[in-house]
Amino acid sequence: MSSENPKRxxxxxxxxxxxxLGHGRRLEILExxxxxERSVEALAERVxxxxxxxSQHLRLMHRTGLLASRRDGKRILxxxxxxxxxxLTAALHRVAERNVAEVREVIRGYFHERDAxxxxxxxxxxxxxxxxxxxxxxxxxxxxxxxGHVPKAINIxxxxxxxxxRQIPKNREVVAYCRGPYCVLAFEAVAIxxxxxxxxxxxxxxxxxxxxxxxxxx
Amino acid sequence: MSSENPKRxxxxxxxxxxxxLGHGRRLEILExxxxxERSVEALAERVxxxxxxxSQHLRLMHRTGLLASRRDGKRILxxxxxxxxxxLTAALHRVAERNVAEVREVIRGYFHERDAxxxxxxxxxxxxxxxxxxxxxxxxxxxxxxxGHVPKAINIxxxxxxxxxRQIPKNREVVAYCRGPYCVLAFEAVAIxxxxxxxxxxxxxxxxxxxxxxxxxx
DNA sequence: CAATCATTCAACGTAATTATTGAATGATAC
DNA sequence: GTATCATTCAATAATTACGTTGAATGATTG
Numbered sequence: 001m002s003s004e005n006p007k008r009x010x011x012x013x014x015x016x017x018x019x020x021l022g023h024g025r026r027l028e029i030l031e032x033x034x035x036x037e038r039s040v041e042a043l044a045e046r047v048x049x050x051x052x053x054x055s056q057h058l059r060l061m062h063r064t065g066l067l068a069s070r071r072d073g074k075r076i077l078x079x080x081x082x083x084x085x086x087x088l089t090a091a092l093h094r095v096a097e098r099n100v101a102e103v104r105e106v107i108r109g110y111f112h113e114r115d116a117x118x119x120x121x122x123x124x125x126x127x128x129x130x131x132x133x134x135x136x137x138x139x140x141x142x143x144x145x146x147x148g149h150v151p152k153a154i155n156i157x158x159x160x161x162x163x164x165x166r167q168i169p170k171n172r173e174v175v176a177y178c179r180g181p182y183c184v185l186a187f188e189a190v191a192i193x194x195x196x197x198x199x200x201x202x203x204x205x206x207x208x209x210x211x212x213x214x215x216x217x218x
Numbered sequence: 219m220s221s222e223n224p225k226r227x228x229x230x231x232x233x234x235x236x237x238x239l240g241h242g243r244r245l246e247i248l249e250x251x252x253x254x255e256r257s258v259e260a261l262a263e264r265v266x267x268x269x270x271x272x273s274q275h276l277r278l279m280h281r282t283g284l285l286a287s288r289r290d291g292k293r294i295l296x297x298x299x300x301x302x303x304x305x306l307t308a309a310l311h312r313v314a315e316r317n318v319a320e321v322r323e324v325i326r327g328y329f330h331e332r333d334a335x336x337x338x339x340x341x342x343x344x345x346x347x348x349x350x351x352x353x354x355x356x357x358x359x360x361x362x363x364x365x366g367h368v369p370k371a372i373n374i375x376x377x378x379x380x381x382x383x384r385q386i387p388k389n390r391e392v393v394a395y396c397r398g399p400y401c402v403l404a405f406e407a408v409a410i411x412x413x414x415x416x417x418x419x420x421x422x423x424x425x426x427x428x429x430x431x432x433x434x435x436x
Numbered sequence: 437c438a439a440t441c442a443t444t445c446a447a448c449g450t451a452a453t454t455a456t457t458g459a460a461t462g463a464t465a466c
Numbered sequence: 467g468t469a470t471c472a473t474t475c476a477a478t479a480a481t482t483a484c485g486t487t488g489a490a491t492g493a494t495t496g
């Protein structure tokens with residue numbers, strides 16, 4: 001298969017890896033796997049794919065270097081192969097945000113309008129955490145919280161938020177986060193909680209970026 | 219076209235940009251454009267595509283945010299849209315180098331065997347340039363040299379190298395470079411010159427990375 | 437203003453990608 | 467050792483991507 005021209009061979013392999021990123025649902029799977037490893041069935045359910053179809057996508061990303069997998073009992077758990085995969089998706093996001101008109105519009109029109117106040121930077125949050133001045137709220141589903149979260153964060157999945165308001169202190173500042181820059185859970189949590197009088201802001205990006213920055217996790 | 223779900227819309231656009239990277243010849247075009255802007259015809263000739271086919275690839279990369287273009291006389295010159303595009307291709311290379319077995323093999327087997335000695339880092343070269351202790355040799359084609367090069371570098375395209383050996387001083391150290399980490403021109407130049415008794419090493423990566431690092435250019 | 441020329445478009449056949457379906461693995465668990 | 471279950475494979479049909487050909491565009495140049 002490998003041509004006599006080594007550069008052609010390399011670029012053909014690079015192209016295969018890039019192609020593996022070239023599908024919206026696969027990018028959603030990568031966002032989920034950035035939270036932690038997951039089974040085929042769990043990914044299929046959360047992304048809205050049939051199990052066979054999800055398995056196809058996963059094996060393709062496995063072949064091209066994006067994912068690794070291991071067996072745990074009867075399930076097979078997939079995970080991001082390497083921190084460099086997270087850097088690659090981040091670089092892709094940056095290019096599109098800067099250079100694709102529709103992306104800029106959606107981000108301005110949808111994500112920014114929902115967060116008039118400045119998001120909290122990772123650095124600021126990690127300082128305030130040390131001082132114990134802030135409540136951190138993780139609004140991802142329980143299993144993602146269980147796979148790792150910001151220290152001392154409390155987990156209230158967005159769907160349960162209105163039912164569990166009493167668990168959130170009203171007198172302290174709250175910082176909510178979820179999966180990453182394009183995850184809407186934290187945006188919606190901020191909107192809901194502000195409507196009920198809470199003092200709440202959103203963390204920039206999400207848990208994978210927190211972890212990738214080398215900050216402590218539980 | 220944009221769905222009611224903003225995240226799906228975003229990820230669909232991200233996927234289109236990723237797909238634009240998913241073709242070996244397009245990656246070669248991006249490597250050439252990292253040297254500087256070029257016309258459709260020049261790119262087609264150098265990559266070995268028909269003009270119509272090259273135009274298709276270029277327009278696709280333009281649509282998806284990778285390229286920009288401008289008119290100059292009767293030609294249209296394409297260029298990388300943004301430094302973030304270079305970061306994206308670099309991130310792609312990193313993922314494949316770390317996680318794709320065949321890529322690791324080709325790099326070890328072909329690129330490393332040809333350069334037993336350590337390559338010169340950008341920092342080291344820029345220091346030695348200040349001291350005037352080193353001759354820098356640019357072995358890319360003339361037009362790429364003309365679009366920008368390392369300060370004081372002399373340009374001898376690889377094909378002319380054996381004919382123009384007398385232009386290279388024998389008593390000083392020579393550092394050769396070309397387009398980037400997968401460009402074989404500098405490797406071959408080092409091999410040829412060492413065979414003739416020159417004291418020559420290779421610069422890490424190539425001109426685009428030198429420029430992207432903020433180092434001076436002519 | 438007509439001719440030129442680089443680039444783009446349109447149409448075509450071929451190949452690759454995608455989602456679905458149902459069967460086949462193959463390791464676990466009883 | 468057999469049944470179970472999550473995952474993968476194989477085959478299909480629909481869609482999309484690819485390269486070639488030849489015509490069209492459209493700005494420049496004389």
